[in-house]
């Protein structure tokens with residue numbers, strides 16, 4: 346089905362949350378004067394968001410949600426007012442697709458038209474569409490299959506690839522889930538890279554990086570892997586980085602020969618244990634390895650250390666249902682969530698204990714008070730499906746006290762669907778969870794988006810919403826910083 350036919354298909358649907366995947370072509374920059382409620386005076390800073398700004402290039406559709414070109418949006422809050430701007434990341438893929446009005450590069454689930462001859466040995470393109478962060482005076486858009494792209498935070502203009510000195514190069518990757526170390530302020534991040542050919546096939550490795558704010562003196566280590574893994578995120582504590590390699594294997598033969606996409610070669614092996622790897626950041630070396638029952642881990646919430654244990658929380662599923670719909674977002678009926686789990690790793694014995702948070706609703710996109718990244722914290726925020734509205738994209742905010750198990754579950758509003766919600770503390774917080782939840786919410790009835798601000802301790806009560814006169818396509822990850830970056 347080409348992109349135009351998909352639009353007609355979407356328009357005819359009843360479940361019109363699908364329109365939230367349609368493109369926003371216009372790039373805006375101005376004050377947002379339409380506000381429901383009153384913006385808090387102590388909310389100062391910028392909510393950056395990244396996600397595919399379009400699912401088509403001209404008349405051709407991308408074959409997977411992961412392949413749409415990255416579009417950064419930035420909502421700035423200052424003195425009780427809000428400013429909005431958005432801009433596509435000018436990657437080579439975006440520029441060529443945009444100029445030619447067609448899909449000119451391969452993607453995770455997208456082939457160039459013309460069969461295997463057009464795709465053989467062609468690398469996958471980098472849409473810079475997954476994450477965005479402000480670290481070391483650099484605003485960067487991330488995609489786990491390539492290098493970050495640096496942006497001007499005032500204008501969102503693309504400045505070019507970021508290699509952190511010579512840590513990366515045009516052929517190496519870094520994930521979209523870098524985390525800021527609580528003590529050093531460094532960015533801890535990782536990438537999966539092909540390292541050569543062996544007698545058993547392609548060799549690859551997990552590269553872990555400790556990146557200072559000024560980008561100089563990066564410390565790295567390389568951990569060989571026996572297969573090309575699914576590894577999207579990790580847990581960070583004060584002294585350790587925790588990785589869990591899911592029971593997923595990618596077969597690279599078809600993608601290399603150009604006959605199939607990488608997405609089509611994602612295989613879940615229900616018999617294959619997950620592999621845990623703990624890296625000691627002081628020595629940049631592997632200090633523990635362990636196995637976990639078969640499963641799929643996508644996103645980590647916060648992690649911390651006690652005297653003897655590492656404790657990390659992540660969403661886990663035992664179904665590839667959460668992957669299947671990504672290849673055709675215009676046909677999905679329900680975006681599946683996963684179960685939040687807590688993993689305890691005994692540092693002395695290496696024993697592990699994995700338990701689900703039994704009474705927590707399923708969901709995804711975990712967030713926490715990032716001032717406490719890697720440190721003991723009790724509050725996890727994520728999005729799920731509100732009771733009675735189990736269809737479609739995510740439509741509820743969940744707050745979970747991971748110590749007591751107490752949780753709230755709040756519907757984001759009639760006909761509304763939400764991307765990831767982020768937490769930011771109030772100006773003078775009294776407790777760890779004394780802050781605001783910020784989320785871009787799509788209103789399917791008007792085909793517009795709003796930026797909702799809620800009290801994280803009482804999410805039922807909306808404090809304010811910035812009502813945009815356009816929609817923002819559903820996205821992946823964002824970042825909140827106290828800086829404002831207004832021209």
Ligand SMILES: [Fe+2]
Pocket residue numbers: 521522577578644821822
């Ligand atoms: Fe992610």
